[in-house]
Amino acid sequence: MRPSWIAVAAVLVAGCAPMQWVRPDATPEQLAADTQQCEQAAWHEASSYYMGYRPFGPWLYRDTLGGPFFHPAGPFYDPFYDRTMEEQRLANFCMRAKGYELG
DSSP states (O other), X not given: OHHHHXXXXXXXXXXXXXXXXXXXXXXXXXXXXXXXXXXXXXXXHHHTTTGGGGGGSOEEEEOTXXXXXXXXXXXXOOTTOOHHHHHHHHHHXXXXXXXXXXX
16 A cells, blocks of 8 residues: 555656756757747737727726626627737747747
8 A cells, every 4th residue: 555655646746847848959048038038929919919909898897786897898809818828828839839848
């Protein structure tokens, strides 16, 4: 029974290891520069997603009880758009395009 607990503990510890971008020929300085460039490009792209539709974006209303109520109003509102996830997706795409892999 003891070896099974050791195996379970080893799997749990290994599962907590952080993922990081790796490329065999990249220096740490190049990795940092590429990561920063991809994150900035992803932020810029995600920021421009709704740029032309800002007046029709989400508005804050008060509900009948007097508390704030976030209402996504407007004809161009996308209920499935999550800016944080979109930025991460774009940054991951950029890093993969530069030859990096998560490892």
